[in-house]
Amino acid sequence: MxxxxxxxxxxxxxxxxxxxxxxxxxxxxxxxxxxxxxxxxxxxxxxxxxxxxxxxxxxxxTPAPKSYNNIARLNHIAVVVSDLEAVEEAVRNQGFRMGEHYDYEPGRRFYFYDPDGIEFEVVQYD
Known part of the structure; x- marks a missing residue:
């Protein structure tokens, strides 16, 4: 397993x-x-x-430095969902800063930042 x-x-x-x-x-x-x-x-x-x-x-x-430029830092957390548009609407309703949107195999995705500056990736596999 x-x-x-x-x-x-x-x-x-x-x-x-x-x-x-x-x-x-x-x-x-x-x-x-x-x-x-x-x-x-x-x-x-x-x-x-x-x-x-x-x-x-x-x-x-203490605020953390930008994650992608530092060793032992979390860059983002990815969450798989079944309805990307519904989750994006829920994220927008929370007032979060939206990031990039991508559509490439094997799925569509978008990124956003929470109030603490943690980056989340939300992905739907079609």
């Missing part, structure tokens, strides 16, 4: 606010939320099998 990605863990400015937009945009639910092991607060939002752990440590946060 091939390995399966279970979750990714991101530091965000406000886990509850991030979960609040992820739920309607991606159709996800909160799997767990509470105090993080090392302090701070975490929310796990996703499906029964996969999720994004969104974390806010205690204390001040």
């Amino acid at each position: 091939a390995a399966q990605l279970e979750h990714v863990n991101l530091t965000v400015s406000d886990p509850l606010a991030t979960a609040a937009w992820m739920k309607p945009v991606f159709g996800w639910h909160i799997r767990w939320q509470g105090e993080a092991i090392s302090g701070g607060y975490s929310v796990h939002v996703g499906t029964a099998d996969q999720y994004v752990a969104i974390y806010r440590p205690e204390g001040d946060l």
Whole structure:
């Protein structure tokens, strides 16, 4: 059996606010939320099998440099959807900054940035 990605863990400015937009945009639910092991607060939002752990440590946060130019930085998160146009409308309704749109094999996709500057790719495989 091939390995399966279970979750990714991101530091965000406000886990509850991030979960609040992820739920309607991606159709996800909160799997767990509470105090993080090392302090701070975490929310796990996703499906029964996969999720994004969104974390806010205690204390001040430092803005991250542009990811594509730095080693060990996340460049973007890709999410597969069945209705690209509906998700794009939901993203626009959240007021997010839209990025590029592409249509090439094996699917159509667009990119957007959340309020913390995290880039998301949304793709539909036809």
